[in-house]
Amino acid sequence: MLTVTGLCKTFPGVRALSDVDFTARAGEVHALVGENGAGKSTLIKVLTGVYRPDAGEMACDGSPVRFHTPLQAQQAGISTIYQEVNLVPLMSVARNLFLGREPRGRLGLIDFRRMHREADETLRGLGIRVDVRRPLRELGVGAQQMVALARAVAVDARVVVMDEPTSSLEPREVRTLFDVIRTLRERGIAVVYVSHRMDELYEICDAVTVLRDGRVVHTGRLAGLDRLRLVSLMLGREIGEVGREGRTKFSGSHAIADQPVLAAHDLTVRHRLSGVSLALRPGEVLGLGGLLGSGRSETAKAVAGALPVDSGRVVVAGTPVRTGSTPAAIRAGISLLPEDRKSEGIVPGLSVRENIALAALPSLTRFGLVDDARIDRIVDTFMKRLRIKAAGPHQKVGELSGGNQQKVLLARWLALQPKVLLLDEPTRGIDVGAKAEVQALVDELADEGLAVLLISSDPEELIEGSDRVLVLKDGAVVRELTGDAVTEDELMRAIAAVPSGGHDD
């Protein structure tokens, strides 16, 4: 269906793709895997017309093609779902769904009634019920991703490229997505599927291509390839090594103090949280479990002052903290690493050094002047300690890989010397190697006596990383998992259980 041969693409200083051959066949789900920086994103962007290759041929149905714009690729039947939702937040759901192919009536004017009806039908078919006339930004991230999916499959696509489509979906939505993928496969559509999640690959994919350092290191059927072999191909390491290291980098237990450093009582936000209480002790990693929209992120935001609460108290080391104020929370020693680093965290145009120093600046200035030497010292310390891979402190953060961007953010908050660290999906969208490093760091930080709140949609990460897990559902704590009960099974059971109404805190 879609074939590329001998593809090369070079960016200033980096050889992103060299001599890549890739074939997506009709009626086949083809996994594209590799660590960050392996060239997956570049390959996808070449396939979809965002980048032009320096060398190599592309052929669609046997005839050579050359895309100069995403529009041309779409017209050739290639549609794409990007990892970060790429829609227009201020426009309505239906307008986003139909942009560029609106149903038109008389005089070439858009037929809104038909558009809204068809949008509603399409989304219902995917199991989402929303008012399609409302602006897209009112939807949760998961629902937005489903709209992007609906958009990609609604056009008469022959090749659908999915770049980590599940990274912001909850399990139920993943099921829906897989059903859609199976339907696409039956319709004879070629699907290119990029993901970091092994389980998903083995569940849905037929073939696999492994990229490493811009080259294809393996391509073939997925069925005959065992997991360990696949991981070793991606990492370029020997199987024994990978096996010994286990799948996450967590040790799972820490020396925990007796007295809580952070206590939150009855945090309530209308429609979002009802009476969430939690206590966090120094040296402890407390996991927050639950489905997307269960109130995990909201709890973290409420504690960190980023979400005003209707009622409830937050106490740090015995001192009450004013709620609804981020500066007050930061002064009290609470740092939040937000879920979406792209828009809530890093400043891509600034250097690594500036990004790290940003939050700590007030304490690093004297009489309004910045103390450069001290900043250099702090930046240097954290770059070494967190093993941030950058050309130097003056490289722009936007040029770093996702994992290193996340570490820069972590460094920014650690520079404030917080007592409590709230991590919202700290490993989302970063590659296996960087993920392991971030996980190891979380462990180290807890060992040093920091109280850590960990939110993760990856049950494995949550269970192995946490000493204790609070399970949330519909904005309330439904269960607390402690000791031997901290297992994936118990987590699933707690999520699936009928809410009792009581709190376990």
Place this chain on the structure above:
Amino acid sequence: MTTGTGEATMGTDTAATLTDGEPLGASRSERLSALAQQHGALVTLVVAMLVASLSFDTFLTGDNLENMALSSAFLAVVALGMTFVIITGGIDLSVGSLFALGGVLAAWGSRYGTVVALLLPLAVCGLIGLVNGLLVARSGLAPFIVTLAAMLGARGLLLALTDEGSRTYLVAKDSFFAKLGQDSLLGVGVPVWITLALFVLGAVVLRRTRFGQYVYAVGGNEDAAALMGAPVARTKVSVYALSGLCAGLAGALNAAWLVSGVTILGSGMELEAISAVVIGGCLLTGGFGYLSGTLVGVALLKVIQNVINQIGSLDSAYQQVVSGAFLAVVVVAQTWLGRRQRVL
């Protein structure tokens, strides 16, 4: 200052997409703030007119209203093009100069007949707008700089055409072209009718055509629009060309009304047009706004001017103080309302 607050709004908007909120059913007060954002200018206009008509007997008279409508019409046509530009997230500073240039070209061209008087300013101003658009879209230069250059360039061209402003071209009083500016239909001046027709047409284009959707998409999230296959460059070129055309046409109509091409007009008009658009509810950061709002914004500015004129004892320079203060209030209110919608 206005840009700064505008960016703050955008920041909070982006944040809004991140909370795993209820996908359905916006709360009542949220809907109220959305309504206030959309129709705040209209409510203010109605209140201002009520107060003015109670305070001054001369306000709600046919003559006064018609004068206001006429003098609003030219600004409104300029603001029409500006609305498209601002929704794409751009800005066009050249419209004031183009307005004056259009007027002079129309007056000069009127000796060759109405067709030339209309087409010449449209062609020249449209071309300058097109060049603006090409520079913005293709070379990635900031709209502010590109259109600032065009503003200076067009003003220079105007001075060259008129011997440094010393020569004024007149329009023959009995020509059809002059009638376009001077005649009335059902008691309302022809330029007002033309303006209303253009706004209806513009609203249809903006809300009901694919091009209009692209305008919103480009301003709402340019990267996403490109990835969704929207012709980003073509859309940008089109809106700047449209803005140039609107400014040229407004200048021509103004010349027909004044029966001469007055060179000193139009300076500062770009800022007046931007104010009207923003007061009408458009976000300066792009992606949101309505033409009906722009019309209300223009009317509101003109009512304020009119009221200050009626007060008589106040220097007319205070018009700008009041307009400026009002703009500041609107921008602050926009930010505030935007934040309210995020929190709730």
